[in-house]
Amino acid sequence: MSPHISFRGVTKRFPVKGTEFTAVDGIDLDVARGEFLVLVGPSGCGKSTLLDLLGGLTSASEGEILLDDVPITGPGLDRGIVFQQYALLPWRTAQGNVEFGLEATGVPRRQRAERAREFLNLVGLTGFEDRHPHQLSGGMRQRVAIARSLAYDPAVLLMDEPFAALDAQTRESLQDELVRIWQRTGKTIVFITHAIDEAVLLGQRVAVLTSRPGRVKEVVPIDLGDRRGTGDPRSSPEFARYRHRIWDLLHDEVTRAQQLEKEVVGR
Amino acid sequence: MTALLEARPATRTTPVAIRPQRTRRALDALLTGVGKSVAIVALLVVWEAAPRLGLVDATFLPSFSTVLGAWWDLLVSGQLLENTQASLARSLAGFGLAVAGAVPLGLLIGWYKPVATVLGPLLEVFRNTAALALLPVFVLLLGIGETSKIAIVFYACTWPILLNTISAVGGVDPTLLRLAKSMNLGGFRLFQKVILPAAVPTVFTGIRLAGAVSILVLVAAEMIGAKAGLGYLINASQYNFAIPQMYAGIITISAIGVLFNQVLVSVERRFTSWRVPVGA
Ligand SMILES: Nc1ncnc2c1ncn2[C@@H]1O[C@H](COP(=O)(O)OP(=O)(O)OP(=O)(O)O)[C@@H](O)[C@H]1O
Ligand SMILES: [Mg+2]
Numbered sequence: 001m002s003p004h005i006s007f008r009g010v011t012k013r014f015p016v017k018g019t020e021f022t023a024v025d026g027i028d029l030d031v032a033r034g035e036f037l038v039l040v041g042p043s044g045c046g047k048s049t050l051l052d053l054l055g056g057l058t059s060a061s062e063g064e065i066l067l068d069d070v071p072i073t074g075p076g077l078d079r080g081i082v083f084q085q086y087a088l089l090p091w092r093t094a095q096g097n098v099e100f101g102l103e104a105t106g107v108p109r110r111q112r113a114e115r116a117r118e119f120l121n122l123v124g125l126t127g128f129e130d131r132h133p134h135q136l137s138g139g140m141r142q143r144v145a146i147a148r149s150l151a152y153d154p155a156v157l158l159m160d161e162p163f164a165a166l167d168a169q170t171r172e173s174l175q176d177e178l179v180r181i182w183q184r185t186g187k188t189i190v191f192i193t194h195a196i197d198e199a200v201l202l203g204q205r206v207a208v209l210t211s212r213p214g215r216v217k218e219v220v221p222i223d224l225g226d227r228r229g230t231g232d233p234r235s236s237p238e239f240a241r242y243r244h245r246i247w248d249l250l251h252d253e254v255t256r257a258q259q260l261e262k263e264v265v266g267r
Numbered sequence: 268m269t270a271l272l273e274a275r276p277a278t279r280t281t282p283v284a285i286r287p288q289r290t291r292r293a294l295d296a297l298l299t300g301v302g303k304s305v306a307i308v309a310l311l312v313v314w315e316a317a318p319r320l321g322l323v324d325a326t327f328l329p330s331f332s333t334v335l336g337a338w339w340d341l342l343v344s345g346q347l348l349e350n351t352q353a354s355l356a357r358s359l360a361g362f363g364l365a366v367a368g369a370v371p372l373g374l375l376i377g378w379y380k381p382v383a384t385v386l387g388p389l390l391e392v393f394r395n396t397a398a399l400a401l402l403p404v405f406v407l408l409l410g411i412g413e414t415s416k417i418a419i420v421f422y423a424c425t426w427p428i429l430l431n432t433i434s435a436v437g438g439v440d441p442t443l444l445r446l447a448k449s450m451n452l453g454g455f456r457l458f459q460k461v462i463l464p465a466a467v468p469t470v471f472t473g474i475r476l477a478g479a480v481s482i483l484v485l486v487a488a489e490m491i492g493a494k495a496g497l498g499y500l501i502n503a504s505q506y507n508f509a510i511p512q513m514y515a516g517i518i519t520i521s522a523i524g525v526l527f528n529q530v531l532v533s534v535e536r537r538f539t540s541w542r543v544p545v546g547a
Contacts, residue, residue, distance in 0.1 A: 055449050075449045087446040091464045091541040100460070104450040132541045152450075 003030035009063035025213035038199040041209030042257040080149030082159040088133040095129040101152040119147040139170035200242045208249045211257035337511035353495035361420025362481040373432025398423035423484040424477035431473025435466035471535040
């Protein structure tokens with residue numbers, strides 16, 4: 001079976017002060033249908049750039065990204081993006097924000113309300129439908145954003161550090177919830193994070209990127225056994241092993257990234 | 268807003284808990300009311316006392332009660348109503364035309380970035396040219412009648428609305444634009460569903476500014492050449508040495524200004540009730 005998403009020699013350069021700046025360089029990566037793939041890498045290595053490319057918000061300088069064997073040329077409702085800053089419309093209620101995605105897909109008005117309620121329920125926000133974003137906590141806001149992306153039923157969910165701004169407890173509960181939703185809906189998820197714990201916990205595979213320019217350093221398959229099992233997987237010995245493995249891979253890159261930054265400043 | 272939010276859980280508990288809550292809220296409202304009016308009351312007291320105590324010349328600043336008496340006489344004689352009507356008709360016409368014209372124009376200019384860049388310096392020049400400095404030009408071109416007065420109000424009201432609307436469109440949260448783009452939302456639907464609602468608060472700031480400007484400019488215009496209007500009333504009273512009437516005209520204008528602003532604020536509230544309550 002062909003992969004759901006396929007990066008083929010994807011390079012992205014930005015014009016900066018007359019020269020060009022290579023953000024990501026020659027990315028080759030396949031994502032299977034229904035897979036949960038996590039991208040980790042040091043700050044500024046081009047993770048968000050990759051996600052923008054996948055979302056069709058920018059186009060690659062070289063190479064191509066195939067979605068179901070068709071090159072991506074622009075944004076589309078077959079991909080849903082969950083942004084780090086929630087990106088909720090502050091003048092709409094939770095319900096209205098979820099309906100926003102449905103309006104874009106042209107779901108009839110009558111079905112919208114029902115679908116929105118259903119997905120707010122899925123993320124555990126029943127009873128908060130009429131709240132405006134400023135009346136919700138950070139975790140709740142991100143749940144609304146997740147519900148919005150899920151409601152219009154994209155095949156792929158793209159998430160750019162969606163939990164980075166949340167406190168530890170909220171983050172953990174949302175992580176567990178995301179795994180549950182992923183198992184229930186069977187979506188392909190590409191998830192970006194800084195946090196190693198998060199990467200190990202969520203990913204079936206974790207792709208570690210190098211610091212600037214971003215390349216795939218290594219792809220680590222994660223097997224924590226049955227995730228539906230009871231007990232916190234975060235405390236198992238395998239978890240610690242994976243954690244350490246990825247830490248090792250990242251550590252060199254972070255040091256190198258800092259070196260690069262110093263050079264830039266020193267210039 | 269905060270009070271409402273905090274009060275909500277209480278309404279779900281026993282009825283006994285409601286009563287003290289309600290009394291407290293009423294008391295709070297009363298206290299805020301007193302707090303807000305204390306400065307005004309103090310001003311009026313000083314105004315009443317100063318001429319009576321001979322601290323100021325009562326000929327040039329008659330006591331507040333004298334002014335109030337003059338105001339009442341003007342009201343009964345129908346002069347006040349007539350002049351207020353004339354002023355309101357002019358300023359509302361100019362203001363209304365400015366809102367109707369400048370909001371759509373501002374949305375258009377803001378939406379087409381190159382247009383905003385080209386027109387920006389020009390708008391800056393016009394905005395910084397005091398409208399009243401142009402009054403002679405308006406009189407020259409449009410005569411001394413209603414047209415020139417409505418035109419100058421329209422002109423003065425246009426700039427705050429136009430500039431605020433343009434910056435409102437430019438200031439829409441870029442993540443929201445990215446979100447819309449990721450959903451393939453473009454053109455008119457992007458405008459209708461994202462840009463327009465996001466721009467509303469800033470547009471209203473401009474409208475409120477214009478509301479104040481409309482009265483300010485009109486009164487000045489009426490002082491220069493008019494046969495009716497509150498500006499005319501004030502000026503004519505001063506000319507005829509009817510000092511209490513002059514002050515009566517002045518307080519009428521202040522009252523109208525405050526009232527107009529209050530109306531605009533409550534309209535704004537209705538349109539932007541989703542905003543984070545200030546100070547919460
Ligand atoms: N529009 C742009 N123009 C120029 N350079 C850009 C642009 N967008 C991103 N870059 C550069 O590309 C590099 C990668 O940026 P990107 O946002 O993808 O990093 P990231 O891995 O998401 O970082 P972080 O973890 O801090 O979010 C950065 O060095 C950034 O400065
Ligand atoms: Mg990023």
